[in-house]
Amino acid sequence: MPWSGFQPSWRPGCRSKRSTQRASRNGQPFSRASHEQAALSNRLERGSNHPDAANVKAGTGPERRIRQALHRRGHRFRALLPIVVSGVRVRPDVVFTRRRLAVFVDGCFWHCCPEHGINPRVNVTYWVPKLERNRVRDNLVNLALAAAGWRAVRVWEHVTVEQAVAAIEAALEKGERAS
Template sequence: MKKTHTNRSNNMRAIRGKDTKMEIKVRHALWQKGYRFRKNDRTLYGSPDISIKKYKLVVFLDSCFWHGCPVHFKLPKINSDFWEQKIRRNTERDAEVTRHYVEEGWTILRFWEHEVKDNINEVVDNIIYHINQKNV
């Protein structure tokens, strides 16, 4: 079956912006290990997926499609001009958010969707390592 513009629009509209499976898995793993955090804190710039203000640490879990992963992103053939501009703007916004936290002295961690899928333990251990570095 060939995808039409309407089908793609409906599919894209159904994709969650927060509480994705990836985010839930990472948060659950951190919680199970005893780490407490805020999720999607709108008082912080860019509403990080995970944040701990006490340690000035924010974590973003970036979808390979929506954030233009250099390994996995494939530009849709239908309405490609729109999607190219959309993904470019998303990557620009990611850079702005990263710059903001770096300038403010925060630790910002970004993980690609495929990193979480390939080795969630490594991602969680990396987050815990940075929490523990702040907790010294």
């Protein structure tokens, strides 16, 4: 049975429970868990079981919590806004466009945190160069942003939300005083 999305009602204008309930392909109520399981099985069937295939690139828990805390404090920003500077495309987690401030929430493993970063013990020939490329890319992004007049704030994922927001607000205040 092809995907039908919302079930049509038996008469026009009818808003019965059945007409507004989203159903899956087999007619059972739609659930996020079953959807994610189906997406994973589809990805594996297609053969895209690359180590990075299931890694979330944006919207991780620490990013969401920091964005929520900033918004609660009245700050308005853009999330994941692509910035192209000096031929380098950058997608910071939080962007304050008027103040030209880019905030990155770096994962301890992926960006080699000095406190919590671990050295992989398996498949070292793959992981060590990959993690080193991440560090080199982070430095390149920082330099490109600085050359274009942007400021970059990098926050580790293990830092508490309060500490991260305090660091971001300090950078925002510093930018206001410099203007």
